[in-house]
Amino acid sequence: MNAASPKPVLEMRGIAKSFPGVKALEGVDLTLYPGQVTALIGENGAGKSTLVKILTGVYQPDGGTIVLDGTPVLFPTAEAAMDAGVSAIHQETVLFDELSVVENIFVGHQLTNRFGLLDWPAMRARTRAIMANIDPDIDPDTRLKDLGIARKHLVAIARALSVEATKIVIMDEPTAALSYKEVEDLYEIVERLKGQGKAILFISHKFEEIFRIADRYTVFRDGKPVGDGLVAEADTNKLISMMVGRTVEHIFPKIEVAPGGTVLEVQGLSHPTEFADISFSLRKGEILGFYGLVGAGRSEVMQALFGVTHPSAGTIRIEGKTIQPRTPIQAIDAGIVYVPEERGRQGAVTALPIFQNITLPSLARISRHGFLDLAKEFEITRHYAARLDLRASNLSQDVGTLSGGNQQKVVIGKWLATEPKVIILDEPTKGIDVGSKSAVHGFMSELASQGLSVIMVSSELPEILGMADRIVVMREGRIAGTFDRSAVDAEELVRHATGNTAKEAA
Structure with a gap:
C-alpha cells in the first residue's frame, strides 16, 4: 500500500x-x-x-x-x-x-x-x-x-x-x-x-x-x-x-478448575445424513471445546443432544441415566440447554422484552395457580442481568433493540435461569466485540468453576485454545481427534479439521 x-x-x-x-x-x-x-x-x-x-x-x-x-x-x-x-x-x-x-x-x-x-x-x-x-x-x-x-x-x-x-x-x-x-x-x-x-x-x-x-x-x-x-x-x-479505553489483558480469563465426575456421556451417536459414531464425555466443571470447519457436523450433534433432531443410533447419559430427548422440553427437563449460533432467529424472541425472554423457559417455576408472578419474573431477570453485566436502558427494553453482545447475554441468562447441568454454547461470541467476548468468556469460566458443565462450539482457534480444557475436532460428520488443551497447538487442530494430518518433511 x-x-x-x-x-x-x-x-x-x-x-x-x-x-x-x-x-x-x-x-x-x-x-x-x-x-x-x-x-x-x-x-x-x-x-x-x-x-x-x-x-x-x-x-x-x-x-x-x-x-x-x-x-x-x-x-x-x-x-x-x-x-x-x-x-x-x-x-x-x-x-x-x-x-x-x-x-x-x-x-x-x-x-x-x-x-x-x-x-x-x-x-x-x-x-x-x-x-x-x-x-x-x-x-x-x-x-x-x-x-x-x-x-x-x-x-x-x-x-x-x-x-x-x-x-x-x-x-x-x-x-x-x-x-x-x-x-x-x-x-x-x-x-x-x-x-x-x-x-x-x-x-x-x-x-x-x-x-x-x-x-x-x-x-x-x-x-x-x-x-x-x-x-x-x-x-x-x-x-x-x-x-x-483500557488494555484488555485477558481476553480469555479462564479459571483453572479440577473437573469432577462425568456428567454427560455420549456413545455411538449417529444420524443418517449429518454425523456418525460420535462418542465423548463431559465432566463436572469442564469446558469441552468442539472445533471444526463449517459443515463438519458440530451444530448438528448439539441439536441432537437438545432434542431438535433425532439420532438413528447411540446413547446419551446424564449422570449415569440414559435419556432420549425427542423434544427440547425433554432435554431441558434432563438438564441440557442449548444457546444456538443463530441467536436472533433461534435463541431469542426479539420482539419481546428482556424480562419475558429470560423467564420464557421457566414459566412453570414463576407461576402460581396458572398466573405469572410478575415480581418473581423481575427478580430472576435482575439477578441474571446483573451476573451477565447486561447493558440495557431497562428490563422492559425489546431484545431486538440490543447490541449483538447484549442479545447473547439475554439468551445465556434465559437458559441459566433453568438451572441446567449442561449448557451448550454454539459459537458464543460470533459477531460480538472484544470487550463483550471477554465478558462472555469470563462468565463461561465462572460457570465452570461453580460446577456447571460447558460444551463450547467454536470456529475461532484462539477461543478454543484459550477457554477449553479438552478439544474435540470434527471433520465431515465424524470425530477426527480429542486433545487436552495443554498438549495441542493451533496447527495440529487445523490439520485434523482439514484431514491433512501428515506433517510435511522438514
Whole structure:
C-alpha cells in the first residue's frame, strides 16, 4: 500500500445522530479511498451500525455532511444510496428463502429489456458471471431455502456485487458464517474489488482479519471517533486500547478448575445424513471445546443432544441415566440447554422484552395457580442481568433493540435461569466485540468453576485454545481427534479439521 493517499471517494464529516435519550454518533468523521480497505473498529454499541445505516440511506443524520467524489450528497432512501454506488453486505442480510438465488440477487434492481419486461436471461447470465468468482456451484435458479448458512451468505455478497455502478462496498462481519476456504475465497474477492478501484468499508471483530485485509482503520468508542491510521503502523494492543479505553489483558480469563465426575456421556451417536459414531464425555466443571470447519457436523450433534433432531443410533447419559430427548422440553427437563449460533432467529424472541425472554423457559417455576408472578419474573431477570453485566436502558427494553453482545447475554441468562447441568454454547461470541467476548468468556469460566458443565462450539482457534480444557475436532460428520488443551497447538487442530494430518518433511 502506498503511503500517499489518493483522492477520497467518500468523506463523512462531523456526522451526528441522536435517538430518544441516546447520542448514537457525535462529531464522527470517516474517509474511504479507492482501491483500499478501511476497517471500522469498535465495541457493540460504539455507533458502527448507526453510521452504516446513514451511509446506506436507512437513517438521516442530524448533523454533518457526506461528500461523494468531491460533491456533497444526501441519501434520503436506501435506493438513493444504491443508485449513488453504495452497496452493503450485512452480517445478517435479509434474504428471501422462498425466492431463487437470481431473484434474491436482483430484488430491488431488476434488469429489464427494451419492452420494459423483466430480462430473466440477462439476470441469470449476470448471476452466473458473479457467482463464477464466488461459488460457481450455486445454480441461479436454486431456492435460497435449499442452501446452507454459508452459501446464503455468499448470495448476499453476490447481491452487493450485482450493482455495476458500485463505488463503495460495506462488509459487515462478512466472514461470520464462512468456512476457512470460503474466507480465503472472500479475501480474493476483496483483492479483486480493490484492483477495480472500489472503496471497501470492512467491519469485523476479528483482528486477524483486520491485519490480513485492511489498509486503514478507524476506531469508534461511545459514538465518537477515537483514532485512525494505517494498519501497517498499528498492533492489536493499540487497537484494543482505543476500542475499550483500557488494555484488555485477558481476553480469555479462564479459571483453572479440577473437573469432577462425568456428567454427560455420549456413545455411538449417529444420524443418517449429518454425523456418525460420535462418542465423548463431559465432566463436572469442564469446558469441552468442539472445533471444526463449517459443515463438519458440530451444530448438528448439539441439536441432537437438545432434542431438535433425532439420532438413528447411540446413547446419551446424564449422570449415569440414559435419556432420549425427542423434544427440547425433554432435554431441558434432563438438564441440557442449548444457546444456538443463530441467536436472533433461534435463541431469542426479539420482539419481546428482556424480562419475558429470560423467564420464557421457566414459566412453570414463576407461576402460581396458572398466573405469572410478575415480581418473581423481575427478580430472576435482575439477578441474571446483573451476573451477565447486561447493558440495557431497562428490563422492559425489546431484545431486538440490543447490541449483538447484549442479545447473547439475554439468551445465556434465559437458559441459566433453568438451572441446567449442561449448557451448550454454539459459537458464543460470533459477531460480538472484544470487550463483550471477554465478558462472555469470563462468565463461561465462572460457570465452570461453580460446577456447571460447558460444551463450547467454536470456529475461532484462539477461543478454543484459550477457554477449553479438552478439544474435540470434527471433520465431515465424524470425530477426527480429542486433545487436552495443554498438549495441542493451533496447527495440529487445523490439520485434523482439514484431514491433512501428515506433517510435511522438514
